[in-house]
Amino acid sequence: MAKKRDYYEVLEISKTATITEIKKAYKKKAIQYHPDKNPGNTEAEDKFKEAAEAYEILSDEQKRAKYDRYGHEAPGGFGGHAGGGFSMDDIFSQFGDIFGGHFGGGFGGGFGGGGGRRVTRGSDLRVKVKLTLKEIATGVEKKIKVKKYVACQHCNGNGSENGTAYTTCSTCNGSGTQTRIVNTMLGQMQTQTTCSSCNGEGKNITKKCPHCSGEGIIREEEVITINIPAGVAEGMQLSMSGKGNAARHGGVNGDLLIVVEEEPHPELLRDENDVVYNLLLSVSTAALGGNIEIPTIDGKVKVKIDPGTQPGKVLRLKNKGLPSVHRYGTGDLLINISVYIPEKLDDGEKNILSGLENSPNFQPNKSVKDKIFSHFRRMFD
Known part of the structure; x- marks a missing residue:
């Protein structure tokens, strides 16, 4: 191409x-x-x-x-x-x-019209297509049923019985336009307007098609295949030329406009081309570390949690997000870490934590305090 x-x-x-x-x-x-x-x-x-x-x-x-x-x-x-x-x-x-x-x-064309025959255009159709994150990540082919106006097959879309019961307009000789000479103070000027006898179509129907009542179009259901590219986003509009409604008495079909809707993922959030997962760790896992299974667009994966992981830390899995619709690369999967602090403890749990209270490892040092202060200062700046 x-x-x-x-x-x-x-x-x-x-x-x-x-x-x-x-x-x-x-x-x-x-x-x-x-x-x-x-x-x-x-x-x-x-x-x-x-x-x-x-x-x-x-x-x-x-x-x-x-x-x-x-x-x-x-x-x-x-x-x-x-x-x-x-x-x-x-x-x-x-x-x-x-x-x-x-x-x-x-x-000309269709009914043997001449140079200026008016060509009508069918109206556009708008449909919404729901996509999952997985479909957005890979691109997908969708088949949808659309009720729309199509050209009547019995009259080939021209509205006359058997497609032949019409005559060439005698007023414009099939051209669809009328030319007039107008006298003005600057002299004679030629103007061209749509023919009033045939409304610019260049022909007159003598007997209407009984299947479409002379309209040249009928309403039917059509299955249309739509190819959705990878990386599209909520509200984005795609267009398929000529897949909209057919025009009365022949002409140009309208377009099919496809509006993208994203289905919410039960665990993942989209941030442009990145995907975000909020991971809630227990106090023990945050302190001791371990391997945690998390969801991605493609399925479950295990990530390593380092000992001493702090709340607010963000882990990044490269290229585990969504591709750019402009083909500028792929986003990442961002894992926001929070730590769950239990609201209620039994006596045994209280004794364990009380025993650790005076341990220097369970007291925030100056470096940690400075990090926390810096984090909140950025939040309020």
Whole structure:
């Protein structure tokens, strides 16, 4: 797969370009590589789509900021068609107004329409997907059932009986647009508007499809496979181009937006790419040391507790956390140590502790006191 070019390079603009400069640059490229000027030239068509993709991102303030920060590998993508999902219909349905009638604003197709036939777009769908820490750590493939509008198979999505009961609009001759000459103080000006007779579709249905009532879409349940990358986080949104609702009477499908939800782990907490476990030791284990079994994302492991381990100490298991969604490495497992002090003691336990009370090893020395004071001072600074 060819490496994507920088969007600013594609449009030949600086990174400080204004929206007016971006629009002007895109229009120049679009005219240069327009299929009407380059019939049968696949290289020109690719550059035409590349320019449209660059314009989609750089003309949107939020997408541009995300691109400036992360580049093409932005977490969750950019939504829409950025990523190579543009078709010619997509481009003219979204950005047709930028050409100002230079080429008529679009392509024919479907119903034999002409240059400016309006291309509708289906609505986006949003779903939530719950993931465990284990699934987030490794990435996962999920199959979900989605109720959505799909193109009617009986009429091929055009809304007419058997897909053939329609006529070309006589008002616009199938172009979907009407051109008018308007006299102004500056002279005659040509304007182009959506055809009022066919609502820009370039055709008129003579007999509706009985299965979809002439809408061209029906509601069905579809099983969609979603590939979730490793390292995603709560609230992150992924996008699947063309997996949303189908458009009425043909056109471009909307997108499927997947919102990530994290299922709480019974023992582990997430802190960005690190995972935290709060370990509660008994007084004897903290004093004498030992081996303790703790949970990780991948299962149980044993860690060594050194004799004399103090409350507040943090043990770190390298690379036992979560991978970065940007592929910048893997987090760690942090073990926060606390020591349990029993609230009630029997007489035998009291006698044992009383016997140790005067032992110098059970009295905090100056070094320990200084550490405790320094710890609390940092807490309140």
